[in-house]
Amino acid sequence: MAGEVTVPLLPCRSIDEIADFYRVLGFEQTYRQTRPNPYTVLQREDIALHFFAMDGFDPAASYGSCLVLVPDTGALFESFATGMRSAYGKLLVSGTPRMTRPRKRKNTGDLAGFSVVDPGGNWIRIFPLPGSASRDADQGEQAGPGAERSGIAKAMENAIVLGESKGDHRQAARILDTALAREQDSAPATELVEALVYRAELAMRLGDGERADEVLARVRDTPLGDADRETLAETLAGARDLEQVRRADRPPAS
The missing domain is CATH 3.10.180.10 (2,3-Dihydroxybiphenyl 1,2-Dioxygenase, domain 1)
Known part of the structure; x- marks a missing residue:
């Protein structure tokens, strides 16, 4: 049937x-x-x-x-x-x-x-249907067998599982903080910005607006070329959303 x-x-x-x-x-x-x-x-x-x-x-x-x-x-x-x-x-x-x-x-x-x-x-x-264009695109972009992953990329993978699948935002934030402290000076700019934007989002879920502001400032200060900005288009759009939320949440100046 x-x-x-x-x-x-x-x-x-x-x-x-x-x-x-x-x-x-x-x-x-x-x-x-x-x-x-x-x-x-x-x-x-x-x-x-x-x-x-x-x-x-x-x-x-x-x-x-x-x-x-x-x-x-x-x-x-x-x-x-x-x-x-x-x-x-x-x-x-x-x-x-x-x-x-x-x-x-x-x-x-x-x-x-x-x-x-x-x-x-x-x-x-919400996930892609089997055979859908978005599913095929996701699978087509997977790293090949044996592809080396940077420390920040591995930390992001683990943090996303904890934060998005399990809802453990605090542990996800700890994983990213450890990786950022260790590799922030050596990581590729694109991976660094992706990790920073996700860390800012986690900070906001944890009610830590000051930490979110600090991390978003680091995103703005990270030098990016045109190719990097194209690669990070969705991530940077996410950063703008977070900044808009922070502006909306701040109390009006007296």
Whole structure:
């Protein structure tokens, strides 16, 4: 038999709170029920997410998660990001809800995925469909057998697994701090900037705005040639998003 469909049922604190958030991402509420149990369905094209509300539910203690496979992770990320900027004036990069940027992960075969952590604390993990253009591009850019990886590149791989897959932002930050202290003067500029931008994002998830500002200043001060800037286009766009969030979060001058 073929054509089966699997739909996740995810917990939340309030079906109205969850629906408002997903509308920002371009979803439509196709079903809403308050009795006997609060329940809602959010749909965006072929992505369907079902949510049920629980009394006393704590999003911080949620284990809710699901995989969503899409043809183009980059395009979907940009669409979600546009909705967030329009609704909130910034990309949500820390706290709950939030969204991570697409990054390759060694524990997924170097596929570039990103996650949305919604108001229910659910991790919606988005990756390329088998056979999609974005998946083929990810696999085509993998290092060949025996390719040597720099210390910072290896640290980034490990930090991304901890930060993006496990949500252990503190340990991910420690790994990067160790690598940056050891290799910041010898690492290729592109790898250094990628590590610094991710470190700034981790700092913001940990509520350390001063550390984020310090690291973003190092990004701005790192000399880059035109070829480097082209290679780092998405990473530098991420740095600009982080700077915008920091400006928005600073209290107005008295």
